[in-house]
Amino acid sequence: MRESGVKERILDTASRLFYDQGYHVTGINQIIEEADIARASLYNHFPSKTDLLLAYLDSTHASWFEELDAFLKPIEGPREKLLALFDFRIMRQKRYNYKGCHFNKITAEASDDQAVLARVKAHKERLRKLILELVDQTMYRSILNNEQLADTLFLLLEGGIAVGGMYRSSEAPEKAKQIAEAVL
Amino acid sequence: MRESGVKERILDTASRLFYDQGYHVTGINQIIEEADIARASLYNHFPSKTDLLLAYLDSTHASWFEELDAFLKPIEGPREKLLALFDFRIMRQKRYNYKGCHFNKITAEASDDQAVLARVKAHKERLRKLILELVDQTMYRSILNNEQLADTLFLLLEGGIAVGGMYRSSEAPEKAKQIAEAVL
DNA sequence: GTCTATAAAATGATAGAC
């Protein structure tokens, strides 16, 4: 009972700080202070800072797609769902103060850790696959084939969020959505 | 004479390490060791690590556009120049081992430093402006107006490089170029 | 399981001789 509350508080605090400030700039000391737990409790639940990082990535990945599922559920039609993907990410960026994609951000910091890279890639590939499935459900025809259209949407999404992160603004992802609307 | 050689060596070494490993994970000790200079020499030329960071961004920005100018010069026609932008960035990614955009990467680390954010934004806006100028020189007509087309290319570029950085591969920017070819 | 105290190493930065 108490244990799970503590573990959750550690992970929540670490997650917030890792994204907000960055991974390397966030020290164990700050985490235990803001989570209001004892030093050894952290190391009891997470043997090292790297374990905490991987737990952060795993939980973020899981909640990201859970939240997306709930977001897309009431929306009807593959085209509308595809456009809603932009809204979903814009909404999340607003919530987290426009610092860009969680996975893009951690890649910039923990760039040589294969366990990190594997998780980042798995996360993005799942999104790309979802987009392709939705595109396949549309009756889309043009100079681009379905896979190219899916990649277009995926890259517009990633580009918009990345630029939004650099500009600290929703302008780029909003434009990306408008382009997607014109293309679809 | 010696001074300028030293200063240059410091900046070159720091630039390489900041991009390769990350800013926060690169210590002053490593820089002075790999640049083979004395500790105080670094602080003589760069009062603080932050000054070194800003010098890194400024020199990277300058050499980036210098190199791009030379790259685009022999290429004829705005459409070909626009497509060459993708080649330029793919070439640079290959050279630097596919770790993504320098400016995107530093934003993920030094995210609350306004001096950093301003430089990142200036760099990206200059690229976006260049793309728009080239688009204006084409006789392009479609569902997208010129500014939207420029943004499309810009976002495809940024998305491709960002995803390429996360995947450590040139696959995404190559696809982005193919899409640009189909769209233009 | 949680706590406090502490270790061992690395951090950014400075002092003072040459």
Place this chain on the structure above:
DNA sequence: GTCTATCATTTTATAGAC
């Protein structure tokens, strides 16, 4: 201008009492 020696903090992580 460059050098070596060093400072005060902060880093991740562990030991041992409760």
